[in-house]
Amino acid sequence: MTVLEARPASVALLADAVGRLQDPGTLAAELAASVADAPPEDRDDLALAAVRAVLPRTATWLVEHGATPEQAAASIADVERKRDRYGVATTGLDWFCALATARVVAVGRLQFELGSHLPDRTRAWGVHVPETGPLDPAACERSFATAPELLRRLAPEHAASVWSCRSWTLDPGLAVALGPDSNLVRFAARFALLPAGPHDDAEGDASVAKFVFGTDPDAARRATATGRVQRAVLDRWRAGGHWTERTGTAPVA
Known part of the structure; x- marks a missing residue:
């Protein structure tokens, strides 16, 4: 397979x-x-x-502005992780651009996005969950506790007092499907939901298909479940229901 060289302008x-x-x-x-x-x-x-070519600069910038070398390496590692799991088109160039320009940084178990806003334009720090293993509550707690200091150093003009997360894991029915002790449910419980939007159902089904099954909604509906989460997703679909993608907020301690 021919490896294409990045264009200088890109x-x-x-x-x-x-x-x-x-x-x-x-x-x-x-x-x-x-x-x-x-x-x-x-x-x-x-x-x-082009994204790959700029990543050394990204890592250097992060370290120069307060990140540890380990945090910088973990931040840019999501480029290859997303490419390998979802491909370029399914991941979306916007996510690769956010990683390459140090807008999204990894702190422990979680990723945090600078420059985010709530629908009312309130400044927020976005929260994302990379595909790096179990969503251990203690590891998440460490990320939330550690991240503010770094985020303020990286972009003091975008310092926020609220976390914002938009995810299918904030679907209100998740606790019923998985039980209150599920790591996903415990993560979602950190956030207070904003009012539902008109596109939450359509976006939720697509998000679940992508992040739970690694494919599109049609293929996901035909999949054979492996594990409790996939079974819960398919059970709701087979009952005629949908998954929603909701936005939630939590105060920064």
């Missing part, structure tokens, strides 16, 4: 955005435009090549 686009907290959707569109003249089958690979 790399320069991302390198200039490191640490600047640019909107990842806008940056992703610009990155896609920088490779739009390539054959369609090469575009994702060229975009990912």
